[in-house]
Amino acid sequence: MRYKIVAGNWKMNLNQNQATQLTHDINKYLSNNNLPKQIKVVIHPPAPYLANCVNYISEDNNTTFGVGGQNCYTQASGAYTGETAPEMLKDIGCQYVLIGHSERRKYFNESHDFLAEKVNKALETRLTPIFCCGEALEIREAGTHEAHVETQLRESLFHLSKDDFSKVIIAYEPVWAIGTGVTATPDQAQDMHAALRKLIANQYDSNIAENTTILYGGSCKPANAESLFSQPDVDGGLIGGASLKADSFTEIISIMMKCLAS
Ligand code: PGA
Numbered sequence: 001m002r003y004k005i006v007a008g009n010w011k012m013n014l015n016q017n018q019a020t021q022l023t024h025d026i027n028k029y030l031s032n033n034n035l036p037k038q039i040k041v042v043i044h045p046p047a048p049y050l051a052n053c054v055n056y057i058s059e060d061n062n063t064t065f066g067v068g069g070q071n072c073y074t075q076a077s078g079a080y081t082g083e084t085a086p087e088m089l090k091d092i093g094c095q096y097v098l099i100g101h102s103e104r105r106k107y108f109n110e111s112h113d114f115l116a117e118k119v120n121k122a123l124e125t126r127l128t129p130i131f132c133c134g135e136a137l138e139i140r141e142a143g144t145h146e147a148h149v150e151t152q153l154r155e156s157l158f159h160l161s162k163d164d165f166s167k168v169i170i171a172y173e174p175v176w177a178i179g180t181g182v183t184a185t186p187d188q189a190q191d192m193h194a195a196l197r198k199l200i201a202n203q204y205d206s207n208i209a210e211n212t213t214i215l216y217g218g219s220c221k222p223a224n225a226e227s228l229f230s231q232p233d234v235d236g237g238l239i240g241g242a243s244l245k246a247d248s249f250t251e252i253i254s255i256m257m258k259c260l261a262s
Contacts, residue, residue: 001211002212005236042065043068068128074114099132100133115155135174197209217239220242239252
């Protein structure tokens with residue numbers, strides 16, 4: 001199902017009080033604003049705060065507002081010190097999990113195969129994977145960005161059956177735009193999202209491609225959200241910096257509502 005999604009990736013930021021307050025403020029905003037069913041809001045707090053944040057989502061918002069892990073491991077339990085099982089995320093009420101964020105790929109050397117295993121495990125646990133892909137600046141400058149992102153999908157997602165693939169959300173995040181203040185232009189985002197949709201149509205079928213939610217991430221903020229979200233193949237955003245404050249994050253949600261209505 002192709003949803004419009006505004007997801008906040010808090011990364012390794014905030015303390016417990018701030019995380020609670022932010023969740024409370026977003027929940028309040030959603031209670032006061034009737035979001036169309038097609039829009040989903042997701043937050044990805046740091047692991048120690050996840051369970052607490054889940055508890056701050058009121059019942060009236062529990063179909064709209066979801067919580068996700070920023071990462072998970074490939075096993076259900078065992079001697080894996082420091083890791084979090086998808087089953088544990090599920091157990092505390094998470095619905096989503098980020099997989100393959102560029103910071104995980106870069107700082108923790110996560111390989112295509114490892115990410116494929118995480119995707120499998122998340123799906124087995126009935127968590128929705130938000131699979132991140134995107135190219136570094138030198139790849140963009142060399143003009144091989146589409147081939148690069150294609151490889152990321154091919155190696156970590158295209159082993160999935162049609163049924164499983166249709167449960168995955170994709171986030172295109174050019175690495176050069178993450179946390180830099182430099183955003184991809186709406187045309188650059190649209191071109192890549194359209195290329196991804198075409199790739200998915202070729203690998204699976206056009207119906208699956210049309211129904212895949214593809215988010216843009218990388219310095220997305222209130223000032224540029226409208227121009228990005230109004231692109232036909234951009235289904236929302238994975239927001240880092242601008243998701244750490246309730247006013248900017250909820251403003252992005254309101255921009256999504258406006259784009260959907262127009
Ligand atoms: P940013 O981060 O919005 O701060 O660029 C996005 C992300 O890394 O998901």
